[in-house]
Amino acid sequence: MRTRWRGTALLVLVLAACRPAASAGDDYSETIGPARIGASLERLSAAVPLRCDNDTPTRRCTLPEGRFANVPVSGVEAAFRDGRLAQVKVHLDTTHYPALLEALRARLGAPEDRTFRARAGMAGDFEAGVKLWTSGVTSSVLEQYAGKIDRAALTFGDASSMLSILAEKRSYAPGTWRDL
Numbered sequence: 779m780r781t782r783w784r785g786t787a788l789l790v791l792v793l794a795a796c797r798p799a800a801s802a803g804d805d806y807s808e809t810i811g812p813a814r815i816g817a818s819l820e821r822l823s824a825a826v827p828l829r830c831d832n833d834t835p836t837r838r839c840t841l842p843e844g845r846f847a848n849v850p851v852s853g854v855e856a857a858f859r860d861g862r863l864a865q866v867k868v869h870l871d872t873t874h875y876p877a878l879l880e881a882l883r884a885r886l887g888a889p890e891d892r893t894f895r896a897r898a899g900m901a902g903d904f905e906a907g908v909k910l911w912t913s914g915v916t917s918s919v920l921e922q923y924a925g926k927i928d929r930a931a932l933t934f935g936d937a938s939s940m941l942s943i944l945a946e947k948r949s950y951a952p953g954t955w956r957d958l
Contacts, residue, residue: 804826804844804845805844805845805846805847805848806826806841806844806845806846806851806854806868807845807846807847807848807881809822809825809826810822810825810826810841810854810856810863810866811846811847811866811934812866812886812913812916812918812934813916814863815863815864815865815866815915815916815934815935815936816862816863816915816936817862817863818861818862818863819837819839819858819861819862819863820861822856822863823839826841827841827842828840828841828856829841830858835859835860836857836858836859836864837857837858837861838855838856838857838858839855839856839857839858840853840854840855840856841853841854841855841856846868846870846878846932847878847881847882847885848877848881849870849874849877849878849881850870850871850874851868851869851870851874852869852870852871853868853869854866854867854868854869855867855869857935857939859939864935864936864938864939865933865934865935865936865939865940866933866934866935867931867932867933868931868932868933869924869929869930869931870929870930870931870932871928871929871930872922872923872927872928872929872930874930875907875920875922875930878920878930878932879907879909879920882909882911882918882920882932886911886913886918887911889909889910889911889920890909890910890911890912891908891909891952892908892909892910892947892948892950892952893905893906893907893908893909893952893953894906894908894950894952894953894954894955894956895953895954895955895956896923896955896956897955897956903955906921906922906923906956907920907921907922907923908920908921908922908947910944910947910948912944915936915937916934916935916936917934917935917937917940917943917944918932918933918934919932919933919934919940919943919944919947920932921933
């Protein structure tokens with residue numbers, strides 16, 4: 779009986795090691811990156827392990843931690859409108875912001891710089907990087923401090939899903955003082 783159990787356990791371990799699955803090493807930049815905006819939910823769910831909410835006209839899906847442009851990310855949120863990818867938000871630690879910025883510059887070219895001066899407690903301040911790219915119908919926004927001091931985010935999507943985000947980022951002149 780013990781030999782049979784060990785053999786079964788070994789088989790399970792071998793099969794688990796061989797199956798394609800999401801892991802902290804997956805790179806989502808090719809499978810759900812900006813070039814995939816407009817792709818169908820069915821096509822993308824065959825390529826990446828999407829976990830989606832109920833079937834609604836605007837469906838939200840998530841991906842576990844992995845990599846994006848070879849940079850560690852803590853998670854990815856994807857929004858689908860009528861079964862097509864409309865917007866993606868990639869979450870990462872602020873320590874990885876410079877590496878993702880360089881990767882995006884290499885792929886998308888020079889960004890529009892909307893960096894501002896953030897007010898901090900105790901009369902301090904610091905630079906908060908905000909970079910914008912527009913390429914065809916896809917726009918991308920990389921924020922060094924995405925609402926919290928320890929979180930950065932890359933958001934990209936089609937024109938209609940990015941309209942309010944771009945308007946907000948462009949509503950302040952670069953270099954102005956703002957609260958984080």
